[in-house]
Structures are given as structure tokens and as C-alpha cells.
Amino acid sequence: MRRYVPKDDVQKKAYYTDRYWVAPQVPKAKVSSDSVFAEDLKAIEAKFKVLDAYIQVEQMVVYIQPEDNFGVLELMKKELEYTQLSEMSAVDFLSQRGEFDIFYQMLSMSKRKRIRVKCAIKKDEAIESVEKLFRSADWSEREMYDMFGIKVNNHPFFKRILMPDDWEGHPLLKTYPLHGDEFAAWYEVDKIFGKEARDIIGPEIRDDAAVDRYDTKRFARLGHEVPFGAEIPEGEPAVKTEYQEDDGVFLIERFEKESSTVITDRDR
């Protein structure tokens, strides 16, 4: 794993900045501006502690304490008619605030409203599973563990969902390198052939701009094929690329280009 580097000052390195560019902010409205949301928030606040609440893009965002997540979602499902959990996952804010944001996107078909319930947990904290309320949380919580390493308590079948079971690391963390750490780079070689095969197979070629036209072990240019591994310093000979051999193929009639008719008029 590489060290945490805060990504806040990425703009400082930009070679061009627009003098008149203003970072877009999604406007926030007060909850009292929507009567349905105001009543929902009142019902939640009566039983649980609400840290913050506002309306953004016609959706209410409610910040709660992480230990209340099951209670709040149960209240919303059974009393407030938010019967669907359309999405849930986490956001990595470890470098900025040292914690993850976990969000639950709720939908009420009867009220035609959406509420996003958010809570923040520290790195090594676990969260209670909401799988008993919403079956859709089953795979979402497994994915959250797979991608961020957030443990979920009382989940019926808690294991990785996307990456292999013996994978090390959690790929959606901001610290996880895009090309993978050493474990990821050698995963398939180690697993299939064993660690001693690393020297024979060699490291991955990660430079996607790497083109060596004289490399005859990986690619041959069409029309300039040479035998595998042949040495060509420059100017490989042109090869007539026809699929049939010059002396013909046993029992197969040769296609003669000269004696065939090429139709150029498409509207004939």
C-alpha cells in the first residue's frame, strides 16, 4: 500500500487555470421549504439524534450517528413509507477527515420522494447490517466490504463479492494504486504457476504507449510477418498475406482474383 497523499492541492499543479472559473456548488435548501420532508425529519428527530439535514437537488440529506443506522432505516421503512433502499455504499474521506461516509439512498413510491441517510465511521469501526430490512443491502454491504474494507455486523453471508476471496487490499480506497500493488501485479502468476515463475513470465507491461515494431515475440505487423522471435534490425520484408499456400490446398479449389468480377457499382 502506498502512503496517503492528500489530493486537495491537485489544482496547484495544473498548468492552466481559468481566472474566472468558480467551483460549482450544489445549492442547499432548508428542510422547512418542503412540507413532506419537514414532517419526515420531525419523525426521525423525535427518536434519534440528527447531526445535520438539508435539501439538495430535491432530495433530503440526513446525517445521523452510525450506531442509529438500523433504527432510522426501520423507522423510515415501517412508518414513513420509504420502502426501497435503492443504493448504498461508502465514500473514502480518510485523508481529509479520517473517516468513511456511508450513505443509504431511500425511495418512497407513495410519497414520490428520495432521502439520503448518511453517517460517518472511523477506519476500524464496524456498522450494523440492514439486510434484515432490505434484501438489496445484502450484496451492497458485501461490495462495501470488498471495495473499502468496512466490516458489517450480523450480515448473513459476509464475504467478498467482486474480487477473489484470497485477494489482499480493498481497491476503491484512495490509497490503492490503479495498477495494483505487488500482490495484485503477480496475483495470477503466483496462483497458477507459483512464485518461482515470476522470473520466467516477467513483469506486466503497463506502459500502454509502448510500441516496439521490431519486437517479433509479441506482435507482427500485418503484411510484414516474420517467424516468431526472428531478429530484424530494420526493414522487415513485405509478405503477401494470402491464407492459402502457393501450391494450393488438398481438395480445396483456389480462389482466383483475376478471373473473378469485382462489383464497384453499388446501385447496379
Added chain:
Amino acid sequence: MAQHQVNYTQDGGLPVALTTIDKVVNWGRSNSLWALTYGLACCGIEMMASGASRYDFDRFGTIFRASPRQADVLIIAGTLTKKHAEFIKRLYDQMTEPRWVISMGSCANTGGMFNTYATVQGADRIVPVDLYLPGCAPRPETLQYGVMLLQKKIRSEKAIKAQKPKRLL
């Protein structure tokens, strides 16, 4: 029908053709290349199109089989993820020799656009590849041409030889 009738009065009166064992065996092998059904991603759609009526692989003797025991050629059509790598190796090992591998499309050749932690950077890290087809995704004509080139390669080989096991290790 009449023009296909054998004229017994011609060429000494006998319908005999002389050839070598190599040519007959390779003719059989190259014209009945049964391919393993192995569509991993969008290249698999092009592979299916190649097998369907418009491009019609059947006329080359290429019929897709669902079992590696019955397959001669493995067409790796699509992105090979690291999670899947062990399965492709196992299926390749289950195929009977002689066997050939076609790597179809950028992803199978080099990892392609998926320059990430989860993708094998070239199927030739896992199994030996005979033919690389460029493209993202290659058109059915490319796969057709690739199969024809593979046929040519098979015909140029000796049919009966000490089978050198084609393995990376």
C-alpha cells in the same frame, strides 16, 4: 449431378488420388477446428456473429463446442480478469492436444484499455497464444481471417511429430 460423376475412362481408369499422410491429417485438422465457446466480454458478441448465419463458421468446419474435451481451438474473446485467469488455465489444460489458442481483441492481447489492477495484461501470461487478432472489438471478418491463417499454420506443420507440450512452464 452429371458433372460430378467420376469418369472412369480417364487417368488410367481408377479414381485414385495420391497424397501424403501429413496432408490428409492436416487437411482434416485444419478443416474441423472445433472452438471452445469462450466469450468473456463484448468480443464474444462478434464471435457469436461469426458463428451465425451471415458469416457462418460452419463452412470452415469451425463449430463451437461447450466442452474443452471436444475443442481444438480456444478463442479468448474478451477481457480476461485476474479472478478468471485460473479457470482459463484449467480449461486450456483440459483440452486435448493438438490445441491452438487465438487471442481475440485488445483486451486479450495486452489488457487493452483496462490498464488496471484487476485485468490480466495479456492472455499470453497464462496460456501460449498462436494468433493475436487486433481490434476493439475485431469484426467477424477479422476472426474469419484469423481462423483461415490458423488453418494455414496447421497445414504447414508436420502432422505426426513428437508433441512438444505447449506450455509456458
